[in-house]
Amino acid sequence: GNSVTQMEGPVTLSEEAFLTINCTYTATGYPSLFWYVQYPGEGLQLLLKATKADDKGSNKGFEATYRKETTSFHLEKGSVQVSDSAVYFCALSALQGAQKLVFGQGTRLTINP
Amino acid sequence: DAGVTQSPTHLIKTRGQHVTLRCSPISGHKSVSWYQQVLGQGPQFIFQYYEKEERGRGNFPDRFSARQFPNYSSELNVNALLLGDSALYLCASSRGQHNEQFFGPGTRLTVL
Numbered sequence: 001g002n003s004v005t006q007m008e009g010p011v012t013l014s015e016e017a018f019l020t021i022n023c024t025y026t027a028t029g030y031p032s033l034f035w036y037v038q039y040p041g042e043g044l045q046l047l048l049k050a051t052k053a054d055d056k057g058s059n060k061g062f063e064a065t066y067r068k069e070t071t072s073f074h075l076e077k078g079s080v081q082v083s084d085s086a087v088y089f090c091a092l093s094a095l096q097g098a099q100k101l102v103f104g105q106g107t108r109l110t111i112n113p
Numbered sequence: 114d115a116g117v118t119q120s121p122t123h124l125i126k127t128r129g130q131h132v133t134l135r136c137s138p139i140s141g142h143k144s145v146s147w148y149q150q151v152l153g154q155g156p157q158f159i160f161q162y163y164e165k166e167e168r169g170r171g172n173f174p175d176r177f178s179a180r181q182f183p184n185y186s187s188e189l190n191v192n193a194l195l196l197g198d199s200a201l202y203l204c205a206s207s208r209g210q211h212n213e214q215f216f217g218p219g220t221r222l223t224v225l
Contacts, residue, residue: 004155036216043117043203043216044156089155099146099211100169103155 002027006090006104013080014112021075021107023064023090031092033057033066033073034101038087047075047088082111115139117206117217125223126194134189134220138206144168145187146214147179148203156203162187163210191222199224 048057
């Protein structure tokens with residue numbers, strides 16, 4: 001079945017540091033890939049997405065590239081801010097049937113000033 | 114425009130009881146999906162409804178059921194509650210069956 005594995009947390013960085021959160025997936029066919037962010041006490045917000053191989057999703061300084069050859073979708077940001085502190089989830093969605101999002105376990109990110 | 118709304122925000126029940134959670138989708142959205150998020154884990158898919166019909170079901174027991182109403186709002190029902198049902202229940206709506214999903218703030222269920 002489909003699954004997502006992401007980097008264990010928690011991750012603690014200083015402001016302006018470079019961020020990478022690793023995400024790899026297992027899926028039949030060619031799924032769409034997503035990064036969601038969950039701020040404390042809130043629901044999930046879509047951060048970025050990519051729907052086919054070599055697509056790059058980007059938003060708010062975050063980027064991730066759909067790598068079919070390595071089945072990866074790593075999240076990166078060049079200079080993090082305190083406001084980026086949140087839990088980040090990598091997810092995939094198969095293209096057939098119900099739009100069932102399959103999530104990784106989440107990575108808690110804390111940015112210190 | 115209002116986002117996805119869920120009620121109640123928090124709920125405390127005891128084992129064996131029944132619970133009903135409610136979700137109102139974004140206006141114009143015809144699909145609602147339900148997810149269970151246990152503390153420290155990623156959300157797990159429970160159901161998707163589109164145009165008032167069940168379109169997908171995750172690996173959850175028959176104690177979990179749902180329905181979608183003519184106005185596209187939805188209810189999730191859980192019978193015979195277990196301690197392990199304690200979780201954040203998230204509702205997501207989308208315009209169609211395969212469009213981007215927008216999540217609500219969730220209902221925090223605690224089973225004692």
